[in-house]
Amino acid sequence: MQNEAIDVLRMFQQGDLDAFESLFRMHQRAVYLWILRIVRNPATAEELTVETFWRIYRAHARFEPVCGFEGWARRIATRAALDWLRSTRTENALSVELVTDPAGPARADPAISAEIRQKTASAFQRLAPKLRIAAVLAVVEEQPHKEIAEALGISVAAVKLRVFRALRLLRKDLEQQGIRP
Amino acid sequence: MNTNDDDRIKELLQQALPPVSDKQEPSTDLWPAMLRRLDARPAQSISGWAWFDCALLAGVLGAAALFPTAIPVLLYYL
Numbered sequence: 001m002q003n004e005a006i007d008v009l010r011m012f013q014q015g016d017l018d019a020f021e022s023l024f025r026m027h028q029r030a031v032y033l034w035i036l037r038i039v040r041n042p043a044t045a046e047e048l049t050v051e052t053f054w055r056i057y058r059a060h061a062r063f064e065p066v067c068g069f070e071g072w073a074r075r076i077a078t079r080a081a082l083d084w085l086r087s088t089r090t091e092n093a094l095s096v097e098l099v100t101d102p103a104g105p106a107r108a109d110p111a112i113s114a115e116i117r118q119k120t121a122s123a124f125q126r127l128a129p130k131l132r133i134a135a136v137l138a139v140v141e142e143q144p145h146k147e148i149a150e151a152l153g154i155s156v157a158a159v160k161l162r163v164f165r166a167l168r169l170l171r172k173d174l175e176q177q178g179i180r181p
Numbered sequence: 182m183n184t185n186d187d188d189r190i191k192e193l194l195q196q197a198l199p200p201v202s203d204k205q206e207p208s209t210d211l212w213p214a215m216l217r218r219l220d221a222r223p224a225q226s227i228s229g230w231a232w233f234d235c236a237l238l239a240g241v242l243g244a245a246a247l248f249p250t251a252i253p254v255l256l257y258y259l
Contacts, residue, residue, distance in 0.1 A: 017219075021212065028211055037201050046207050050214045057219065120197035139191050140198045167190050174193075 009065035020057055023069055028053070030070065031077045034151075037141045038081040038133055048084055052077040071150055078133065078151040085129035116179055123173040127166055134162035135170075 011019035031052055036045035055076050056063075063072060124132065133152065137143045138159065149156045174180075245252055 024212060024215060029206055032207050032211075033201065033203070033205055036205055040198065040201070042205070042208065046209075046211060046214075049207065050211055050218055053211075053215055054218050116193070117197040120193050124194065124197065135194070136198065139194050141200050167187060167194075170194065171186065171190050174190075 006065060009063070009069060012069075013060055013063045013065055015060050020053075020060070023056075024053055027069065027073055031073055034074055035077050035081050037143075038078070038136060039084060040136075044084065048077070048080050052080045055080060074147075074151045075153060082129055082133060085132065119177055119179060120170070120174065123170055123177070126173060127169055131162050131166040131169070134159050135166035138163045139167070 008019045008022050012023055028049060032045055032049045035048045035052065036042060039045055039048065052073065056073060059076070063069075124135070127135070130152075134148060137148045137151075138145060145156045145159050149159045152159065154162075241255075245255070
């Protein structure tokens, strides 16, 4: 079974389209979910999933089967999501669906008004994309720092620093709007 | 910022941006879109460097040599 998996990875490395399809079908959901956690918009996440796999296929010759596919795909997905956040920094709006009607657990605190939630989301959107990615994955999605570090190609300490800076800037922005967290 | 402040801002952020459910999936099979993408832009190995890449690298190295104090700023934005 494991030999089969290694064979698929080796065939993909040589540019085999069937092997690529197998890997696509095996990993598309995980890649989609990872991207959705960053961009928070289902339609955009689907587009970026295709973009990610296109980049993956394009780089097949550089793939090292011994290093595994998942982590490599996640790094490329993170880069694609970061490129998107940078290119649409001023115009993209966080999906209203995901901001106000969580597909995840419903745990809205009645003490926090919808207006404050919206202002927080807007302030978060004004942060630099690389800070946003670290903060959303670490604080909101509660992903392990090690996974985030690997996906971003930085150290765990750098992830913690980015999260700290993101929270500090967010707090400052909210205070300027008259909200004392 | 103390730990309480930190926890409070984290809570606010979690309220503003609820976590994505693990059950989320693409609305359709993305493989047909993938095939269209592959047909539209045939994949090529990207091992070779285009002349523009080389020119850009030369420009960055030149700028770094002329303005070494700009290197930390450049690294920050990478």
